[in-house]
Amino acid sequence: MLHTNLSRLLASGGPKRLISTVNKLTTVEVNDKTGIAILTMNRPPVNGLNLELLQDLKSSIDEIEGNKSRGLILTSSSPTIFSAGLDILEMYKPDMDRCRAFWSQLQETWLALYGSSVPTAAAINGHSPAGGCLLATSCEYRVMVPKFTIGLNETQLGMIAPQWFMSAFLSVLPQREAERALNQGRMFTTEEALRVGLIDETANSKEEAIEKCAAFIGTFAKVNPLARSLTKQQFRAADLQQLKNGRKEDLEKFLFTVSQPALQKGLGIYLEGLKKKVKKQ
Numbered sequence: 441m442l443h444t445n446l447s448r449l450l451a452s453g454g455p456k457r458l459i460s461t462v463n464k465l466t467t468v469e470v471n472d473k474t475g476i477a478i479l480t481m482n483r484p485p486v487n488g489l490n491l492e493l494l495q496d497l498k499s500s501i502d503e504i505e506g507n508k509s510r511g512l513i514l515t516s517s518s519p520t521i522f523s524a525g526l527d528i529l530e531m532y533k534p535d536m537d538r539c540r541a542f543w544s545q546l547q548e549t550w551l552a553l554y555g556s557s558v559p560t561a562a563a564i565n566g567h568s569p570a571g572g573c574l575l576a577t578s579c580e581y582r583v584m585v586p587k588f589t590i591g592l593n594e595t596q597l598g599m600i601a602p603q604w605f606m607s608a609f610l611s612v613l614p615q616r617e618a619e620r621a622l623n624q625g626r627m628f629t630t631e632e633a634l635r636v637g638l639i640d641e642t643a644n645s646k647e648e649a650i651e652k653c654a655a656f657i658g659t660f661a662k663v664n665p666l667a668r669s670l671t672k673q674q675f676r677a678a679d680l681q682q683l684k685n686g687r688k689e690d691l692e693k694f695l696f697t698v699s700q701p702a703l704q705k706g707l708g709i710y711l712e713g714l715k716k717k718v719k720k721q
């Protein structure tokens with residue numbers, strides 16, 4: 441009976457009194473009845489993952505880990521974009537010291553999210569390409585609003601998704617589906633993503649997506665938290681360890697990639713395309 445009531449409370453999102461912490465580019469709101477934390481990205485216009493947003497994300501994840509939240513729901517303050525992925529301006533004509541800090545922070549933030557001890561879910565309330573898809577697939581559950589797209593489109597930018605991007609993708613999709621999608625740089629519509637299993641559910645609004653994420657987190661209400669968390673860690677240990685062991689090599693590979701003139705040229709054309717699209721509208 442107690443469990444049923446708690447599950448219902450967790451699933452409904454519960455009463456709305458919130459305890460909130462605001463970083464510059466992220467907000468954490470903990471529902472004091474359900475104990476679930478909503479981590480919102482807020483870097484207009486597209487939540488491009490630059491150094492500062494990645495730092496704020498990491499510090500918010502640490503805060504949620506530390507404040508005994510029952511779960512983490514990742515979402516965005518934009519009505520149409522979850523995250524446009526890595527901020528291309530961090531990679532285009534980069535300052536190499538900043539670029540180093542940027543990639544190291546991306547590694548750090550991914551290790552924290554993918555390895556988080558609390559249940560995690562993404563309420564995908566907008567487009568979610570590349571790094572946005574990485575964040576979503578690093579969570580344990582995904583609920584997405586219709587008429588948006590999600591996927592790892594790196595090959596479309598002439599880039600190769602690192603092994604750990606692939607690990608998160610592969611933790612969700614079967615190998616054959618993941619390999620084909622990555623090779624094609626395919627972006628899935630919400631409906632396609634549901635069909636292949638890239639997302640778990642759809643929702644008609646951000647609020648409904650958050651409710652469904654909360655219901656997923658509620659399914660752990662009766663499970664021993666330590667046993668749940670250690671089981672999750674065991675599933676993810678090899679992926680996490682692979683990056684931990686190869687962090688330096690991974691960083692050097694990234695720095696080498698972005699210093700290639702052909703890649704710089706490609707990124708310039710891609711950015712130009714994004715801006716032209718804006719002018720056409």
Ligand SMILES: CCCC/C=C\CC(=O)SCCNC(=O)CCNC(=O)[C@H](O)C(C)(C)COP(=O)(O)OP(=O)(O)OC[C@H]1O[C@@H](n2cnc3c(N)ncnc32)[C@H](O)[C@@H]1OP(=O)(O)O
Nearest residue numbers: 488524525526527528529567569570571599600714715718
């Ligand atoms: C070895 C390295 C491996 C890792 C490699 C890559 C990982 C990545 O994550 S690379 C980033 C990949 N992301 C994308 O390809 C997405 C590009 N953006 C879009 O497709 C659209 O912007 C999007 C569908 C997200 C949103 O569309 P709109 O709502 O129509 O917005 P706009 O296109 O008008 O964009 C507004 C504004 O933002 C700029 N923008 C968009 N995305 C990015 C980005 N990822 N980085 C930097 N800037 C971005 C866009 O140019 C517009 O700028 P202004 O014209 O100056 O307003």
